[in-house]
Amino acid sequence: MKAKPYMNPYLAGFLLGLVLLTTIYITGRGLGASGGVKSVVLTLISDVAPTHTANTPYLANYAETHPGGPLKDWLFFEIVGVLIGAFLSGVISNRMGLKLERGPRITNRTRIVAAIIGGFLFGLGSQLGRGCTSGAALSGMGVMSLGGIITMLAIFGTGYFFAYFFRKLWL
Template identity: 55%
Template sequence: MKDIKRDKPDPNKYMNPYLAGILLGIVIIAAFFFSGEGLGGSGAYKDMVKASVVKVAPEYAADASYFEEAAKAERSPMKSWLVFEVLGMVLGGVVSGAFAGRLKLKLEHSPNITSRTRIIFAILGGIFFGVGSQLGRGCTSGAGLSGMAVMSLSGFIAAGAIFGGGYLFAYFFRKLWI
C-alpha cells in the first residue's frame, strides 16, 4: 500500500466544532421563534420545483394532486422563508470560504479514483439524498435537528438512522475519498 503524505488542515481556517454546534442550536431556536417552523433545506427545493412546474405547465399542475396546493396558492412558493434560508446558506458558505482563503475552484478526490468517478458518485449521492429526504419526509436538518429541538422521538430516531447509516455505508465507499 502506498504511503500518501497529506497536508494537515490549518486549524485556524475552520470554526471550532463546539462553537459551531452552539451557534447551530441558536439558529434553530431563532427559526422556531421567528417563523414558527424548524430548519429544513429539502422543503426549499420542493417549493422551487413546485413553483417552476406551476409556471411552466399550469394545466398539468392544476390536475396533479402534488402540485394542486401550489397552483391554487395566492403567493408564490418562492417567497417561502425556506428558499431564503437555502440562499443564505449558499451565500454564507461562499463568504466564509472567501474570508478563510478556502474559496477555490478545484475538485478534490482520492488519488485512487479519477475526477470523473468523483463527479459521478457526488451526483449519485445528491440524487439518493434528495430521494431519501422525500421518502423520509424531510432532510437531516428538518427531520433530525428540528425534530430533536422539539424533543420529538421521531427526530431522535431520524438522527440516529442518518448517522448510523453514514457509518454503516462509509466502510463500503471509503475508497472514493481515502
C-alpha cells in the same frame, strides 16, 4: 495568504443550536433546505406544465396553498442566505477556490458521478422522509421529537454502514 483555522466545532454546534432555537421561536418551525428547493421545483413545474399541475392533486394543492411561488416562502431565502454566507465565509477565511476532492484511487469522473448519484439519492430520501437532515433531524431533535431522534440515528447509522463499502472513493 494562509487559510484561517476552522471554528471550534463545539462552539459552532452551540451557535447552530441557538439559531435553530431562535428560528423555532420566531417562525414556529425549524430549519430545512429541502422545503425551499421543493418550492422552487414545484413552482417551475406549475409554470412549465399548468395542465399537469391542475390534474395532479399534490401539485394542485401546493399551488393553491402557496400562491406567489418560492419568493413568498422564507425557506427559499434561507437557502439563498446559506449560499451567500458560505461564499463570504470562504472569502473571509481565504478558502475560496474550485477544487475537486477525491481519493487517490478514483478518477475525477467517478467522483463526480458518485457525487451526483449521492445527491440525487439524498434528495429523494429527504422527500420520502418528509425533510432533509436539517429539517427532520436537527429541527426534530430541537423539539425532542422521537421521529427526529430516530432520523438522526438512521442518518448516522446508515452513513457508518455504507462508509465501509464506499471507502475506496476516499482512501
